[in-house]
Amino acid sequence: MNTNAFALRHIGPREEDQNLMLKALGLESLEQLIYETIPDDIKLKAPLNLDDPMTEHEYLLHIHDLSKLNKARKTYIGLGYHPTVMPAVIQRNILENPGWYTAYTPYQAEIAQGRLEALLNFQTMVIDLTGMEIANASLLDESTAAAEAMSLLFAVRERDQKKAGINKFFVSKNILPQTLSLLHTRATPIGIELVIGNEDTFDFSSDFFGAILQYPGKNGKITDIKSFIGQANNVGIKVAVAADILSLVKLEAPGKFGADVVLGTTQRFGIPMGYGGPHAAYFATKEAYKRELPGRIIGVSKDTNGNRALRMALQTREQHIKRAKATSNICTAQVLLAVMAGMYAVYHGPEGLKFIANKVHNKAATLANALEALGYKLMNDAYFDTLRIKTKAKNIKRVASEKKVNLYYPSKNTVTVSINETTSIRDINYLIAVFAEAANKETIVISSIDKHNNIPEQLRRTSDFLKEPVFNKHHSETELMRYIKFLERKDLALNHSMISLGSCTMKLNAASEMLPLSWFKWGNIHPFAPLKQAKGYLTILKELEDQLTEITGFAATSLQPNSGAQGEFAGLMVIKAYHESRGDHHRNICLIPSSAHGTNPASAVMAGMKVVVTKSTAEGNIDVDDLREKALLHADNLSALMVTYPSTHGVYESAIKEITKIIHDNGGQVYMDGANMNAQVGLTNPGNIGADVCHLNLHKTFAIPHGGGGPGVGPICVAKQLVPFLPGNPIIKTGGEKAITAISAAPFGSALACLISYGYIKMLGSEGLTESTKIAILNANYIKHRLEGSYDTLYSGERGRAAHEMIVDCRPFKANGIEVTDIAKRLMDYGFHAPTVSFPVPGTLMIEPTESESKAEIDRFCDAMISIKKEIDAVSKEDTNNVLKNAPHTLEMITADEWLLPYSRKTAAFPLNYLRDNKFWPSVRRVDDAYGDRNLICSCTPIEAYAEA
CATH class of the missing domain: 3.90.1150.10 (Aspartate Aminotransferase, domain 1)
Incomplete structure (x- = not known):
């Protein structure tokens, strides 16, 4: 056993465990499993051409040496990025704490109350400083937030009959240059005309639906936004203000002057520059626009007992439901960074x-x-x-x-x-x-x-802010440390148990990958610093681009997109630019399978394309005949196909090469969603399959932690013909010879987070990456085998195997009165986060174990699922007072003097013996989603204010 090998530490099952799992599957070897899982015609003929793997010790020495190439000079560039002081208590207890950085998006609110409270603090901070009525829990960066503001104002203009159909949007010439570039990117596809000018001489009689001002401007000027907003309001022009959040401590809140949207970055609140990110943008608006508000809102609701409980509110706005009608494709926040910025305000x-x-x-x-x-x-x-x-x-x-x-x-x-x-x-x-x-x-x-x-x-500011108790009692390090721990204990993260979310790939985020993020010479480089001062970054980013290009089988990579959804949009915009360069401006049809992620159609609409949905077969695969028919029907205008591979149903579709050929034969390009890339690395790749561009979720396949819902990084990798169109930046040259305008604010997106993926690839090497993919497939098929007899798997490959994930059908349990949500909540009592619920098929669980989980942990999860199936079998539709409907069970319930439920406390809290050694207690009972939507409160309002609502 080579104890120096990083793969040994990253991959969960030991060799003897792998043999036991293979034996259970009736297989002789791992190679036999791969043969039975992946179609022969898409397998790679040679191993990945990557450097030999480093040990963790060698890698840390290597990354330290590279950091010396960065020159962290005194920097006064500004332009939305500033050196900061991160309080050590926040660095040690949040940034460097797996209890915070390995948590998942808080869809399961009962086991995410800590993160939700921290985000509610963030929202309250934003609402107070901006003077607005409602805020979300962060966006990707200031420039994308500005683009979202423009899109929101464009969407709501139809409410004013005088503004219906008007498409002019005024942009102050004092806007940050990276924001102006991104506004161009987002405006053109949806038909917005940008007019850049001087706000001091703006003609308010002109026909505009909206305007955006920088407060203060890029050169420091403080515009009289009070006068501008007042005049704009008089003629029905809605105004967005991009405001420096620290300046709002001294400048009056734009909301007090009638602004419609206030946005910016919270980087100044203790977050390192990190050569451009990740940083949490903020976005606040009027409550009247809450249905158009992009991203996530944390709301105050109540649980089954009537106790205060937090949750993500208004989730019907999310793209997975709205799809082509979504006003935004944003599904990533910057949760970890928002938590840190919010704690900065709590501390100070x-x-x-x-x-x-x-x-x-x-x-x-x-x-x-x-x-x-x-x-x-x-x-x-x-x-x-x-x-x-x-x-x-x-x-x-x-x-x-x-x-x-x-x-x-x-x-x-x-x-x-x-x-x-x-x-x-x-x-x-x-x-x-x-x-x-x-x-x-x-x-x-x-x-x-x-x-x-x-x-x-x-x-000058006259209005108060941050009057809530949370911002006024944690000013010593002891108090803040305890407050952070108090919240952490309410959250289930990977440091407690497996999070088997299908399509989200919650794998190990190794400590050796994470450590450099705290190092001074990585954190303190301005994204617009002279290139010679960022040689360490440029070395790593270039090599990471080359690594990802090799892994995907393409010609080049752009690291600029700072989320998966941004990667989708970037990929489509590059395809659009390619068609236009050939005179094919009319190509605007995007074919999307019915099983695709909801962000896919939302991204296509944002890119100015028309979505045509193709059918799926009963086996869950793309209906090739229907695809061919629609490709031929739209051949003259076909722009792209968006496809996920392996499919969203967890299957390697054998017809994939036929599918990509149909698109190419009809003049289109193939965009591949990289959400399931963890099932491809080292075994096949998008280039080999016939795709032209793919985005990668570095926060899935390549080990960047989810951080409770962000940071994310979503680079795009492209075939040769698309290389010239890779996205640029107005200050630092990036991208191709015919680069499209910016996709995110910084030249290389969230560069600091890219160190993690660089280290992941560097330490695993070709063999380790390929082995990881194989074990991910083994773990998934082992779970499929263990659950047989208790649960049906909806889709399988032609030889009966799953890919790296599977969909378990829970719809038959409706006969017993049990919904898939009941199973998700009951899993909390067993110490597990639920798999993905009701996506892509309603009433199902999509399970993905990843390669990092050991056989022992997988067996615990399977034991829990099998035990829950026995509980389902024991109840009837008429029996609604049962252990599943009442789940999750809190410590308060179990220790109450009175117990009136028809099952024992042991059954409720300790159904399997392993729980006695490692019990996680949900902090609230089941949250009332409907109540929270009817009574939307998204700031730190005391319970008394809404209890009688």
């Missing part, structure tokens, strides 16, 4: 945030006064943290570069300096010295920071 409280904001502003003003004393002209009379200086930029740049200081140079005659939380008096003096040397003058030395207020009086 309102007075602490005021101290930080005042410190930043006062230092900016002190620097401004010194620069004026040196003879420099400031172009901003009003500012928060960013000074715009009129001077010869090349003179400043020469000295600043010599002094290892990063400033921003928007033009030949302009320099901007953005002060941040980490800026000290020493730093201010250093900056003054840079400007003094450039002017050939004696420097000025500052000994103290004076109090200033360079914010216009009509825009």
Whole structure:
């Protein structure tokens, strides 16, 4: 046994366990299982061409050496990214804690109350600072949030008859450049005309449905949004404000002036720059727009006993239900980062945030006064943290570069300096010295920071914020540490038990992959820093692109999309650009199988395509005859097919090459959804299957943790003809020769998180990656075998095997009065998170164990499922007071003086012996979803405020 091999630690079943599992399946070898599972014509002929695997120790030395290539210089670039101070208590207890970073999206609310409370804190923080009525639990980044705001205002314009059909959207020229690029990307496909101009001279008599302002602007200017919004409201123009969240501590909340949407990033609240991400964007709007609000909302509801319980509210807005009618394809939040930003506000409280904001502003003003004393002209009379200086930029740049200081140079005659939380008096003096040397003058030395207020009086904050108790009692490290632990204990994560979610691939997120995320030289690089300062990042990102290109069998990769849904959209936009480059502007038909993920049709509509749904066969496969018929019918306008492989039903469809050929023969391109890539790596690949582009969920197949619902990374890999169109960035050159405009704010998306996948591939190597895929398939088929006789599996391959996941049919249990939800809730009593419920088939469970789970853990899960089946058999439709309908059972129930239920406490809480050693207690009983939707509360309102609603 090679104890140095990372594969030994990543893969769950030991060799002897694998042999036992194969024997149970009636197989001689793992190769026989793969032969019976994957069609012969798509198997790879040669192993992946990757470097030999590193040991964990070798990898950590390697990644440390690469970090030295990054130059973490003093950075005052701004543009939405700033150096920050992450409180150590948050770093150690959240960022570095698998209890937080390995949790899944809180669909099962009863075992996610800790995360839900942390996100409710985040929403409350956002609502308070923005002055809006409702907020979501985060979006991907500021620029995508701005695009979502534009889309929301476009969707709701039809409510105003005077605005129906109007498609002009005003964009302030002071918007962040990356946001402008992304607005172009999202506006064009859905027919929005962007008009960029000066908000000070905007003609309010013109025909616009909406507008967006930057507050403060990219060069530090504080626009009089009060006046602008007032005039816009008078003529029915709806206004979105992209606001620096730290500045809102000193600037009045845009909601107080009548803004319709307020958005931005919470990166300034203690989150490292990480060369661009991941960071949690915020998004707040009016309650009237709650049905159009993108992303997830955490709402306050109650459980069966009437106790306060949290949940994800208004889930019918999600794309899996709305599909082609969805207003957004967003299904990823940035939960881990939102939790951290929310905890930053909890730790500092309102007075602490005021101290930080005042410190930043006062230092900016002190620097401004010194620069004026040196003879420099400031172009901003009003500012928060960013000074715009009129001077010869090349003179400043020469000295600043010599002094290892990063400033921003928007033009030949302009320099901007953005002060941040980490800026000290020493730093201010250093900056003054840079400007003094450039002017050939004696420097000025500052000994103290004076109090200033360079914010216009009509825009100064007068409204209170963060008055709730949670923001006013956890200011010592001891108290915050205990509060974080208090919440963590309410959440079931991978550090407790297997999370066997089909399509979500909850595998090991190894500590050695995660450690570098806390290292200074990875966290403190600005995404727009000069490239020579980011050589460590560029080395890793280039190699990761090459690794993913090799694994997928394609020609090139873009890491820019920062979620799977963004990857879908990016892939389709690249296909669209390819067709248009050939003069085929009319190609707009996207074929999508009926079993596809709900984000697929939503993405296609966002890309300006028309969705045509193709049928599935009784076996769950794509109906090839129907596909051929519709491809021929739409041949003149066919743009793409969106297909998931293996299928969403957990089967390697043998007709896949025939399917891709049909599309190509009719002038279309094939987009492959990479959600199930964990069943392909090393055995087959999208290029071999005949796809033209695929997105990959690095937070599934390539070990980035789900973090409670984000971060995600969704790069796209493309065939040769699509390479020229890979997405670009307006500041740092990325993408192809004919790059489409930006897909996310940062050049390489969530670059910091990409370190994890780089390490995963580096330590597993070709053999380890391939072995992981094989064991994922073995584990799934072993579960299928163990559950036979208790549950029916809906779909199987031609030789009776599952892929890496399977769908278990729970619909027959309706005869006993049991729904699939009852099984999901009862699994909590057994210490397990439910598999994916009712997707892609209503009334089913989709189970995916991954390669990281041991035989012992899989057996525990199967024992639990079999035990639940016996419980189902013991109840009748008339018997509604049973152990399944009452699940989950809380500690409060079990320890109550009175027990009136018709089964024992032992049956309720300890149905199998293993639970005596490792019992997880749901913190609330079953949550009332309908009540929560009828009484939507999405901030930290005390229970008394809604108990009588």
